[in-house]
Amino acid sequence: MIVALSGGVGGAKLVRGLSLTEQPTTTIVNTADDFTHWGLHISPDLDSVMYALSDLSDPVRGWGVREESWNALKMVEHYQGEHWFQLGDRDLATHLIRTQCLNEGQTLTQATKRLCNALEIQVNVLPMSDDLIQTQVETPQGWLDFQIYFVKECCQPEVKSVRFQNIEQSKPTQDVLNAIESASLIILCPSNPVVSLDPILRVPGMEMALQAASAPVVAVSPLIGGRAVKGPTVEMLKGLGFESSPVTVASRYQSFLNGFVLDEQDQQLKTEIENLNLEVMTTNTLMSSDEDKKQLAESILKAWL
């Protein structure tokens, strides 16, 4: 069993690549971006992964569901309700069903399984925790909930620090711990290290579980040629006082990492990362087509499985 730790869109692409190899896969997904909007529980990263795996993702927008319409949103706007978060009509169904499951007393893990089963998703999609954890970003205007910073403020405010509310009281689910323990390969997807992978790693017990895992642990660089494919990774790393470089990312994971996948554009950093005592593979990590996604997944499996 391959285990992939994933945030949103970038992670979802690699998880889709893994699913195309038909290797049995579990993905552990960040839920610290989750929030409540219109009274619904929205899990943006779980949704990105589910939509990627069920081929429902919108390929142009890069988020949400393809062939989407926005009539509920327009009507909410007509009602002078909150309309800064773009919830499409098809997407709404996901949040309605998830919220209903949670209100009936199901865990987020159970609700996710129910949604994935209906979409006939083969990959085992696991929220990192069933506890509510909330990413907040410190900016010159104060602490902002993640979605306010990310969507409403369009990542414009400078990031001074990041915190994950309630994470000290949270725990990984038993499913997550079992997956890590029995994995034959663990992959950290090319997701934002600050707000997508860090919350997963900071759930108490997660880093210890990764250190104790018998499987090799491999991370894929979220940066290509000094830039993120999507999202504010560069700005966040800089805001927190780090160099925005794959070396920073590899160092962060050093305590449990065995291998690192570097984009071929960043070849010149290979030795520096190898000096962190990591086995480094360079390849094309930009996943535009399904073929790219599968190829990256296959290269990783070939090298470390």
Place this chain on the structure above:
Amino acid sequence: MIVALSGGVGGAKLVRGLSLTEQPTTTIVNTADDFTHWGLHISPDLDSVMYALSDLSDPVRGWGVREESWNALKMVEHYQGEHWFQLGDRDLATHLIRTQCLNEGQTLTQATKRLCNALEIQVNVLPMSDDLIQTQVETPQGWLDFQIYFVKECCQPEVKSVRFQNIEQSKPTQDVLNAIESASLIILCPSNPVVSLDPILRVPGMEMALQAASAPVVAVSPLIGGRAVKGPTVEMLKGLGFESSPVTVASRYQSFLNGFVLDEQDQQLKTEIENLNLEVMTTNTLMSSDEDKKQLAESILKAWL
């Protein structure tokens, strides 16, 4: 101030007619059809009235919002969720905002006001009660919640009796009692007498308030030539052992009624109803166009205001 007691579509038409006369109007609306679906609080009769007053009603379907789409519903079906109740995407916005208001601790009266204000509705739309009341219909297959009988079972099961769960513990709102007390004319709209008007009348204190009102109380027949314009009025009256006739309806309201509006097709019943000590007007009560609605409203106002 005109006060109109209304159920769904038929009542909503006359309330719209009253609004077109520009006479200040309050409508007291049945909420015993309310139910929870997809975790949302749905108030079908409040919605029918709101949509009619804001010119959002779909004129062809006869219910719901015009220019509607059904993409959330199709996606819920894809998820193998409950899809027997047709919730359109634009309609969903109403239920999302109402549910959020209620979850924040607002009363149904407050939530309704918030929705009506945004739609710039001039008529004062009041739920009959802020308490949850639930119509159930006894059929050969047992007791069914109203929407199961009405929508899922398409009114097919025979109706043996009807009950309103929780109605004994409910009360009318102060807004409702004030409206009745200060009304200059009270109109019972041509709504289903069994499941639309009866729940309003059976909220403890309502009939007494109508009897005590200084304004004349007038009912519009929900039957034309022995048939209902829409809905299972005839079947229900018969199922409960009543003759399906305007006389039955007029008799039901006799304790507080002063006048009755009979369709001109039912002219032959005029004397029988007058014998109930009621002033009877005959006119065209079929409201197809806005002009019809306004005309019926004007005739009533002319006769009794």
